[in-house]
Amino acid sequence: MLLSKRGSALSLLVSCLLVRPAATPASAELVYFTSGRTMSVASHRVEGSQIVLYLHNGGEVVCQATLIARIEPDESLRVPPPMQPATPRLPAKPYAHIVASVSERYGVKMALIHAVIEVESAYRADAVSPKGAMGLMQLMPETAQQYGLRDPFDPLANIETGTRHLKSLLEKFGLRVGLAAYNAGEGQVLKFQGIPPFRETQAYVRRILKLTDSFHD
Numbered sequence: 001m002l003l004s005k006r007g008s009a010l011s012l013l014v015s016c017l018l019v020r021p022a023a024t025p026a027s028a029e030l031v032y033f034t035s036g037r038t039m040s041v042a043s044h045r046v047e048g049s050q051i052v053l054y055l056h057n058g059g060e061v062v063c064q065a066t067l068i069a070r071i072e073p074d075e076s077l078r079v080p081p082p083m084q085p086a087t088p089r090l091p092a093k094p095y096a097h098i099v100a101s102v103s104e105r106y107g108v109k110m111a112l113i114h115a116v117i118e119v120e121s122a123y124r125a126d127a128v129s130p131k132g133a134m135g136l137m138q139l140m141p142e143t144a145q146q147y148g149l150r151d152p153f154d155p156l157a158n159i160e161t162g163t164r165h166l167k168s169l170l171e172k173f174g175l176r177v178g179l180a181a182y183n184a185g186e187g188q189v190l191k192f193q194g195i196p197p198f199r200e201t202q203a204y205v206r207r208i209l210k211l212t213d214s215f216h217d
Helices: 009-015 096-106 110-121 141-146 155-173 175-184 186-192 199-213
Strands: 017-019 029-033 038-041 043-047 050-054 060-064 068-073
Touching: 029 043, 038 050, 096 110, 096 155, 110 155, 110 199, 141 155, 155 175, 155 186, 175 186, 175 199
Parallel strands: none
Antiparallel strands: 017 060, 029 038, 029 068, 043 050, 050 060
């Protein structure tokens, strides 16, 4: 059915066949007819010599393509996309800047350093174990002396020394056995030629690895 350019708005809609309702994505377009009239629609689709106009109420109108001069975005009715909820940021771990710096300097992953600190001292810089291990990474007095550490309760010095010691054990024994050596001592690892059969040490290695896997920087 053709529409005369002199037709009214009613005859325009009559000449464009009103058909079934349709579900289409919400948007906004302005249709310019050759008659000089305009119509705001949600969107459109070309089907051969016809153009399907999707109405804002969910219906659709089919028109001959020759009746339409152009179709442009209708900025006045365009529906802005829904705002996405912001991804909550996890609070920064304590001493994160020190760990990041030491991690880069010695080539030990931040996740591993954080995991050791969390398990060893729960981030308490003044922690002292019944066996005499000191500070964040729980360094024994002989370990502190080995690396020339003067103040084991200074966070930077403790993390740096602990990371150096951890790296040497990882290079010598690998990840799992190196962690066992950090906990039980290098002598015990050499004695048992691997992870010692101590429940505490075995649980320590498992917990460190679990924390490392769940770490987000």
